[in-house]
Amino acid sequence: MTSTLTMSRGDNRLFDSTVDHTKLGSGGLIGYSARFMAKRDRSDSNAAAVITKAGANQCAVTTVGSTSIDGIVTTTLLPADTTGLPGQYPTLLQWDVEVTDGSGVVTTVDSGTLVVSPDATQ
Secondary structure (H helix, E strand, O other): OEEEEEEEOOOOEEEEEEEOHHHOOOOOOOOOEEEEEEEOOOOOOHHHOOEEEEEOOOEEEEEOOOOOOOEEEEEEEOHHHHOOOOOOOOEEEEEEEEEEOOOOOEEEEEEEEEEEEOOOOO
Protein backbone atom coordinates (compact mmCIF):
# COMPACT_ATOMS: atom_id res chain seq x y z
CA MET A 1 0.00 0.00 0.00
CA THR A 2 1.27 3.49 -0.83
CA SER A 3 -0.03 6.43 1.18
CA THR A 4 0.48 10.17 1.34
CA LEU A 5 0.49 11.38 4.93
CA THR A 6 0.26 15.03 5.90
CA MET A 7 0.92 16.79 9.17
CA SER A 8 1.92 20.16 10.57
CA ARG A 9 5.42 20.65 11.94
CA GLY A 10 5.46 20.19 15.72
CA ASP A 11 2.14 18.29 15.92
CA ASN A 12 1.29 14.80 17.13
CA ARG A 13 0.31 12.39 14.33
CA LEU A 14 -0.91 8.84 14.80
CA PHE A 15 -1.50 6.55 11.83
CA ASP A 16 -2.24 2.90 11.23
CA SER A 17 -0.79 0.59 8.59
CA THR A 18 -2.99 -2.38 7.73
CA VAL A 19 -1.47 -5.81 7.11
CA ASP A 20 -3.85 -7.72 4.84
CA HIS A 21 -5.17 -10.84 6.58
CA THR A 22 -4.65 -12.88 3.39
CA LYS A 23 -0.90 -12.43 3.91
CA LEU A 24 -0.97 -13.59 7.55
CA GLY A 25 -0.66 -17.07 8.96
CA SER A 26 -2.81 -18.39 11.79
CA GLY A 27 -0.53 -16.70 14.35
CA GLY A 28 -0.94 -13.30 12.68
CA LEU A 29 1.75 -10.86 13.78
CA ILE A 30 2.56 -12.56 17.09
CA GLY A 31 6.27 -12.15 17.79
CA TYR A 32 6.75 -9.48 15.12
CA SER A 33 8.47 -6.15 15.68
CA ALA A 34 7.76 -3.01 13.64
CA ARG A 35 9.77 0.01 12.47
CA PHE A 36 8.86 3.31 10.78
CA MET A 37 11.52 5.30 8.96
CA ALA A 38 11.25 8.62 7.08
CA LYS A 39 14.06 9.95 4.89
CA ARG A 40 14.58 12.88 2.57
CA ASP A 41 15.46 10.39 -0.18
CA ARG A 42 14.89 6.62 -0.27
CA SER A 43 18.58 6.11 -1.07
CA ASP A 44 19.70 7.84 2.16
CA SER A 45 21.31 5.53 4.69
CA ASN A 46 19.24 4.42 7.67
CA ALA A 47 21.57 6.44 9.89
CA ALA A 48 20.60 9.58 7.91
CA ALA A 49 16.85 9.06 8.44
CA VAL A 50 15.00 12.17 9.60
CA ILE A 51 12.60 10.11 11.75
CA THR A 52 12.98 6.55 13.08
CA LYS A 53 10.36 4.94 15.33
CA ALA A 54 10.35 1.41 16.74
CA GLY A 55 8.88 -0.29 19.77
CA ALA A 56 5.98 0.34 22.12
CA ASN A 57 4.30 3.75 21.79
CA GLN A 58 6.44 4.54 18.72
CA CYS A 59 5.80 1.94 16.00
CA ALA A 60 4.33 -1.36 17.10
CA VAL A 61 1.85 -4.10 16.27
CA THR A 62 -1.46 -3.04 17.87
CA THR A 63 -3.71 -5.69 16.31
CA VAL A 64 -2.11 -9.11 15.82
CA GLY A 65 -4.60 -10.26 13.22
CA SER A 66 -5.07 -13.74 11.80
CA THR A 67 -6.06 -15.45 8.56
CA SER A 68 -9.48 -13.73 8.85
CA ILE A 69 -8.60 -10.43 10.60
CA ASP A 70 -6.21 -7.76 9.29
CA GLY A 71 -3.19 -6.91 11.42
CA ILE A 72 -2.53 -3.28 12.39
CA VAL A 73 0.77 -1.50 13.02
CA THR A 74 0.39 1.90 14.70
CA THR A 75 3.01 4.63 14.35
CA THR A 76 3.06 7.64 16.66
CA LEU A 77 4.88 10.79 15.58
CA LEU A 78 5.57 13.34 18.32
CA PRO A 79 6.24 17.09 18.08
CA ALA A 80 9.96 16.48 18.68
CA ASP A 81 10.08 14.34 15.52
CA THR A 82 9.36 17.33 13.25
CA THR A 83 10.27 20.54 15.13
CA GLY A 84 13.77 20.44 13.66
CA LEU A 85 12.42 20.63 10.11
CA PRO A 86 12.26 24.00 8.30
CA GLY A 87 9.43 26.24 9.47
CA GLN A 88 9.22 28.34 6.29
CA TYR A 89 8.23 25.73 3.68
CA PRO A 90 6.85 22.17 3.48
CA THR A 91 9.23 19.23 3.82
CA LEU A 92 8.68 16.10 1.71
CA LEU A 93 9.89 12.82 3.20
CA GLN A 94 9.81 9.23 1.91
CA TRP A 95 8.64 6.73 4.55
CA ASP A 96 7.94 3.06 5.09
CA VAL A 97 6.78 0.67 7.80
CA GLU A 98 8.45 -2.72 8.07
CA VAL A 99 7.62 -5.71 10.22
CA THR A 100 10.20 -8.32 11.21
CA ASP A 101 9.29 -11.82 12.29
CA GLY A 102 11.11 -13.84 14.94
CA SER A 103 13.40 -15.35 12.28
CA GLY A 104 14.54 -11.92 11.06
CA VAL A 105 12.49 -11.88 7.84
CA VAL A 106 11.64 -8.24 7.02
CA THR A 107 8.49 -7.26 5.11
CA THR A 108 7.48 -3.74 4.07
CA VAL A 109 3.76 -3.37 4.87
CA ASP A 110 3.20 0.30 4.01
CA SER A 111 5.08 3.18 2.39
CA GLY A 112 4.64 6.55 0.78
CA THR A 113 5.35 10.23 1.22
CA LEU A 114 5.01 12.41 4.31
CA VAL A 115 4.40 16.11 3.79
CA VAL A 116 5.28 18.17 6.88
CA SER A 117 3.79 21.65 6.51
CA PRO A 118 5.10 24.67 8.40
CA ASP A 119 3.09 25.64 11.45
CA ALA A 120 1.57 29.09 11.50
CA THR A 121 1.56 29.27 15.31
CA GLN A 122 5.09 29.66 16.58
